Structures are given as C-alpha cells and as structure tokens.
Amino acid sequence: MPQSRRIAYCSRGSMKPFTRLSALTLLLSCAFSQAQTPPAAPADALKQAAQKALDSNPEVGMRLNAFRAATHEARAVKGGLFPRVDLSALASYDRQDNRLARAPWSSLETQSATLSVTQLLWDGKTTLRELDRAGHARLTRYFEFRDAAETMVLEVARAYLDVQRYRRLVTLAEDNYVQHKTISEQIAAKTRAGAQASSDLDQATARLALADSNLTTEIANLHDVSARYQRLVGESPARQLPEVTNLNQGLTGSAPESMREALATNAAISATIENVRSVQDQARGIDGAFQPRVQAAVKGTAGHNVNGTTGLQKDGRAEISMSWNLYNGGTDSARVRQFSQLINQAYDLRDKTCRDVRQTTAIAFNDTQKLADQVRLLSQNFQSIEKARLAYRDQFTSGRRTLLDVLNSENEVYTAHRALVNAQFDLEVAYARTQAASNRLLPLLGLSNPVGEDPVQAWSARGAEAERCPVEPVVSDVYASRAELDARAMRELKPAASTVQALPAPTPALSQSQTVAAKGARMAIDDWVASWMAKDFGRYMAFYSDEFKAAKSNYEAWKAQRKLRVTKKGPIVIRVGEVQYEHLGEDLVKTTFSQNYKSQDFADQSVKVLTWRKIKGDWKIVAESNR
Template identity: 50%
Template sequence: MHLKTRAICAAITLLAAGHAAAQTTDTLRAAAEKAVSGNPEVTARFNAFRSATDAVDVARGGFLPRVDLNASVGKDNDRINGRLPTESQSLTRSAVGLSLTQLLWDGLGTRGEVTRLSHDRLARYFELLETTEQTVLEAARAHFDVQRFRRLVRLAEDNYVQHRYAFLQIQSRYKAGVGRGVDLEQAGARVALAESNLATEQANLHDVTVRYQRIVGELPPTQLNTLSLLKQGVPASPGEAMANSLKGSAAISASIENLRAARAQAQAREAAYQPRVEARVRSSAGRNVDGIQDQTRNSAAEIVLNWNLYNGGSDQARVRQQVGLMNQAADLRDRTCRETRQVAAIAYNDTRKLTEQLVYLERNTLAIEKARDAYRQQFDIGQRSLLDLLNAENEVYTARRAYANAEHDLALAYARTHAAMNQLGTQLGIARTDKLADEAVGWAADGDAPARCPVVVGELSPTDRAALDARAESMKANAPAPAGSAPKR
C-alpha cells in the first residue's frame, strides 16, 4: 500500500481503547479495524469526500476577483473610405495588459452553488460513515462465518468418525460370520454420506475464508477467539431499537443532505432570471495599443451588466427539471428510511427469536445424544437394528449442526442490530479520533426528516402454547387405544 493511501486510511479511523472494546474479542476487533483501514470501498468513499470538499472551494472562488494577464502582437490594415482619395493604413501593434473582474451580483447563483456543494460534501461524509459501518459489519460477518464453518467442519469430522467406527464394527462382525452383508452395505453408504457432508463443509470453509480475505485484506488467523455476543448496548424493546436506528442512521442523514443539495440547486437555477453585474478594471501598455497609432497606454474601469431576456425556454425547463430531481431526492430519502427501519426491526427480532430458539435446540441436542447412546448400547446387545443406530447418529449431527448455526446467527444478529443503529464500530472499540469526527457537530434533520416512515413496531401475536397443548391432548383423547391394551372399565 502506498504511503499516501496509508495516511488516508489512518485519517479515517483509529483504534480506541475503552469499555466497549473490553467486552469484544481481540480477533474480531482486529479484523474490523483492518477491514476499515484497508478496504478499497472505504478509501474510495474517503476520496469522494475529499473531492467534495475541494468542490466547495472551487465554488467559493466565484466570490473572489479574477485577475488575467494578456499579451498580444499583430498587424492591422484599415481602409478609410470617407476621405479623398481613399486611404489605406497599416500598423503593427503589441501590448501587455492586466484585467481584474469582480462579480457584484448574479442573482445569488454563486451562493446557491456553494450551498449545494456544501450539502453534497456532508452527504459524502455521511456516506463515508455508512460505508465504514457496513464494512465493520461485513468484517464481523466474515469473522463469524469462519468461526462457524470451522466448527461445522469439526462436527462433520466427528460425524464421519462415528460412522466409520460403526462401519468397522459391522465389518468385523461380517468377517466373523455373525453379521449380514446388507448391514455392511448400509453402513458403507452412510460413511459415504458422511464423507460428502465433510467435503461440503470444507468447501464452505474455503469460500468464507476467501471472503474474509477480500473484506479484511488478509487470511484469518489460525486461532480465533471464542464466539462473542455483543449484547451490551442493545435496546430493551423493538420500538427503541427502531427509533435509535432512524435517529443514528448515516444513510438517512446522507439522503437528507442529498435532498438539501437538490433544493439548493433548484434555487440556484432561478438566478438565470436575474442580471449579472461585474466590475472590471483593465490596463494595457505597448505600441499602437488597441490599433490606435502612437497610443502606448490604455486604462479603463467599468460596471458591466448583462441580462439575458430570452434563452429559448431553457432556463424554465432547467428549473422544472431540478424541482423533479428534488422530489426524487425526497422519495429516495423516505425509501432509505423504510429500508433502515426494516433492517433494524428484523435484526432485533432475530436476537430475540434466536435466543429463544437456542434453548430448544440445546434441549433437542441433549435428548438426541442421550437417545443415540442408548441406541448404541441396545445395538450392541441386539435390541436395536443398524438402521436405528445410523439414523440416531445422523440426528445427532443434524442437531449439533443446527445448534452451531443458531449460535453464530445470534452473534451476527447482535452485530446487525448495532450496525442498524450505527454503533457497531463504537461497540467494537473503533472510533474516529481525527478532525472527521467534528464534521457533523450540531447537524440536525429539522424539517427534512423522512415524512413517510413512522416508527411503528410490527409485533406478531405470540403463539398460544396452552391452546396448542390442548389440541394435542384432544387428539390423544380421541385416538384409538393401542393394540393389546386392556379396555377401560
């Protein structure tokens, strides 16, 4: 990486120690920091912000005088018909001059352009913040996925070992003449399935490892810290989470600044209806200046007014065009708000749903493991078939895999919730410590807040477990008695 690029990256974010950083794992925080400091998308947004800053300076130059140096040399041939006889005059001229032009009035067009570009600069700034936050989220996702599939590979390896062990047992029995050939074939088929599952998980691990490399910029370390749940700072209710996301979203702030920029440009377009007034001072010196024989100097000071009276209707069309773009910017602002609201609501609901789901998955896994162990003991004494044992092994693998996926999905759901509220970077201990942190001090949406994006929580009705249990009891009561059971008296 070039030195200049490194300086740009260092200016964007810096690792800051704090209480938020203390609760996160080192490898996750390091991955997020490296992603932000070296991701091309982040640096591209930063360069767009710097370009927008320079554009404001370009527009402000219109308030200052323009000074031009000009020089000319040439030959003039004049024919004068008003005299008898007709005279022809030829002379060589040369001159060097300075001219100063100061804008006095342009219908506030320059001021409107400065205002537009200032809002555009803030929009680029908020887009930089949004890209940084999303990059941190993608780094966290990549980190969790590497952890996830490393764990799934280990589960697939254990599943293969268990099936291979069962196959070897059946093979020994078959060779000893106490086992059946069909059992050996069935065990071999399950071993092949276990090998296929292992190959699939290894391929998935390879893919997420390469994705980690793309986002972070390097391969993940051999050892990753244990899975961490970023529970701290998560609101207590979905309504609070949604309100915080709408308030803190950098994407919404950027859309508001885009709207303000479009409004400023619409106002600046109306400057074309007004005159342009300039003060000009010029002075030239040379030989035969301005083509007048023996003139050596010429100076002038003047006020110049230019007022376009008709332009083919182009000015009116430009104003109408900009009003349409302003309305489009308002629509995009409301769309961005709705998308942010949706992301926050889904992420927060996932944290609650997966927390509850993990309890059931853990209960399911423990029960299936106990059943598998009992099946194995019963198989050894001939009370269970091989198919029962192999099915139990598959159920254990499926249950463990579902539990592992749910755990990592929960960790990612917490990260998504923080990112929706624009606080994931802070939660991981990454904070802006340079002058960029002061760009939006005192910023407020005011009357430009989204108009079609209310904070309404879409809560689903909770499942009535008691009613479901009652339905099950009713089915049991109406079911026929098992065969061989004694009739009721």
C-alpha cells in the first residue's frame, strides 16, 4: 500500500501516525473493538491473505480515503462556529496634479494596517445543522468502508476455499484417471492374449478418455480460481493452504436470530441509516435561509496619511450587523421541497438495502442447514458406493461381474466423491457468507484487536430502522416431511389384497346435478381454505351465509375467536383431503374432509364437516362442526 495510506484516524480528536501498521488494519481494529473476547483465529494463511487484499485493493482504499475526507470535512465545517480573524495592510504612493494651487504637484505616502475579528452570532442554526450533517456523512463513509472490507474478505475466503476445493478435485480426477488407466491396461493385456473380447477394450478405452477429459477440466478450473485468488490477494496461492475449520464459530442456531443479528449489525444497513440522518440534517439547515444572519465584528486600523489626512491615525470600531433575505425568487422554498424528496429517496435506499441483506442472510443461513444435511447424506452415499466398488472388483476377478459393472462402479465412486467434496466446501463458504452478513467475518479472522477509540462505539439505530423490512422467516412452498414420505413408501409395500380390503365400499353413481353440486362445493372449500391462509378475514367471512349459527357459542363470540385464528401472526398452512359428499337436497351438500392445520406455534389434525347451500349462484356455509 502506498505510504499516503499509512495514517489512521480512530477519532476526530486524536491523530497518530503509524509507520509499521497498515491504516486498514487499524481502522478495522477500531471498528470491532466492541468484541469482549475475540474468537480463536483460523489458519494464519487465510488471515494473511485477507490482510494483503485489504492493503492493496483499490475499492477498499477508495472507501478509506472517502472516510478520511469526510473526517476533514467535519472539522472544516466546525470552523464556522469560531471567530474569524483577518489582517490587511496597505502601502501606497499618491501624486496629485492641482494646477489651481501654488504647488501644482503634490505627493503623499500612505501606510496602514487593519485587524478585524468577526464572530457569527446567529444564522438560523444553519452551521450547526451542517456540522451534524457532516458528522453523519462521516459515519456513512465509515460504514461503507467497513462493508467494503467485509465484502473483500468474504471474496478472499471464497477464493481461498475454491483453490482448496479444486486442488482436491484435481487429486480425485488424477486418482480416477489412474484407476481407469490400470483397468484399461489390464484389459488390453488380456485382449492381446485372446482372453478378453475387443469390445471390452473399446469400453475401457472410452471410459479412460472420459477420465482424461475430466482431469483436464478440473485442472482448468483450478487455474481459473487461482487467477481469481491472485487478483484479490496480489500473489499466487501457496503450495500448502491450511484447512479452515472454524468458520461456523459463533453462528446462531435459528434463522430468526440470524436475521435479527444481521439487520442490527450489517454495515451496509448502518450506512444507509446514517445517510438518512445526514439528509435530514441538511434539510433542517435549509430553514436557516428564512431567518436573519447576525454577526459581531471588532475592527482596528492604524496608519500614516490615511484618507488624505497627514500624520498618524488610529481608528477602532465595534459593531453588530444583521442581514435578512426577504425574497430570492422562491429558491429556498424549492429547496425545501427538493430535500423532502431526497429524504424519501434516502428512506427507499435504506429499505432496499435492508431487504437485500435480509435475502442474503436468509439464503446463506438456509444453505448452512441444507448443506450440513447434504454432507452427512453424501458421506453415507460415498462410503456405500466405495464398498460396492471393492466388492465389484472381487466379483469381476472371479467372473461374477462384467467389465461394464466395474467401470460403472468406478465412475459412481468418482461422481459421489466429487459431490461430497463440493458439498463440504460449499458448506464452508455458506458459513463465511453468514458471518459476513452480520459483519462477523473480520473479527473471526483475528482482525479485531482494539486500537484507539472506535468511531461508532456507542452507535445505534435509535428507532431509525427500516420500516419496510420486517424480520420474518421465509415461507417456502409446502412440502412433505421425510416421515410422510417414509409412510408413503411403506404403504407401497403393502400387498394389493390388503389395499383392496382397506378401500371403502363403492358409492352409488351420482346424477349430473349432484356431480355439478359436488364440484361447486369442492371449489368453495378450496377458496375458503385459500382465504384463511391469506389471512383475508373479510373474504373468509363472506363464505358464511346469513342463516349460519355457531354450534357452541353465540355468533359474535364465535366471530371474534375466528378472527384471532385467521389473522394470527406467522404463516398458516392448511391441507384438505379425503373429501366426501352427502347430498341433502337440491343445492344443499354436506361435505366431510380431513383438515391438517399448521401455524407458527400450533398444529392440529381434525375432521371438518361443512354444510353448503347454493344461494344466488354462490355456495355458502350454513353449518359447521368438527369430529
């Protein structure tokens, strides 16, 4: 890093040069001095690579210089509150031609000096608001610097892990090539001896070519990720990169906790909050244009031959002056409207950033859970296939397996092992992404030693959190649990006879009108369930007819209780199955079905009975009960 970047400022009031430490390290240390006990650092190689990237990356340096400039700007604005002292001096030589006087030519030498002190007394708090704006702008630049640093370290960690990943995959591809080469040579020897068919040699040669192609692909992938590592760090990766195993240290155990932590600590969100405050203070400063400006001044002058009067002269004056703009073409009013929209723009940027962080955090945390399960399952898959490959080789030697079986087993082992390695490194990357979303990656790498005063040590959002970015879990599509899928599989194992015996007795054929009524009632059930899951209470109540009566309470109490259930917080999932129809008369159908209800804090299975009547073309509920 150039020498000009090696001075760090950890506070406005103190400025200390450090010639042996990087300014980036010091600022990052200030940023994370709140940590009580820093976690154990992972491999030093990753820490050193991250530090080299921070020291040399232009984007991080750009953010650092922007923060420094904002620090000096805040001090420059503060100067407007102090007195202004001006000194002026004059020396002149005057010659006059006055032909009416006895001496037509006269000359006069003048020397004078003036010292003035001016102090602002009142400007409608414009300077104070500008000072507040500069302070918030400084914090905005600081949080942007932290976000850029966190993003850069995440990219370095990703490149570091990818280099390890593809080195491992190259090793697997080499082993796969060696195995196929060995088999191919064995088959070739047997073919030359007449003990093996030439078609077997063709199969072995084809599989060897595929293994060779896979090896070439993995080597190319390793080259590409090594080039990315070199771009970020500034040097090629070392031959030995230690394993990184503690990137999951300190992660929360639930998605809501991870989301709350990210939204509270993410530097990008904090930067947009400070940007909102900066624009608000700038807008408040516009009010000063509608108020007078008052200042006091003291001036003293001393000189010779001043103002055409010969001799030594001294003059002193003290004054208080006021200026008040009464009209300037509506500029100030337009500025007020302008900053009203700029504040709205800052709100939109804050909420957009919050939503982006929320999405990033949700996906990263879900990946940590999903990939952990995948690693476990893929490990079982690889171990089982590895055992099968060894058995196939022994059986091929004894003539109980074909060559194609052996070649397929080799390919399955390679594919399974490759999938396992990818899942393992994807899991580590997901851990790093989750840490970075909460600005925890830098402390985890050991870059959190406190140096100086933290510029944001006591910082908080203080009610300025994003308004259109609620902390709520992601509700994905409804899918069956593993237990349900296992139950389905067990049902498939039952003999056909028992399945036939379990079926209910066939129902008599329905007439055309009854079929139409049953379809209408079923569509009404689906719409009724959809309104419940959408928490649309007005639409939900529209399915109940005027003649409906609650079974166990009065109508108003039933309605109030039902409103609480329909509009409760959190996602609601309702599944309906095994619908049976009983036709009680023309346009009157009794439906019985199983209902599975699941909310954030409650789950229930019941048999629901709804009686429907067709009223003015719409199916309405006239009776309801549970079994």
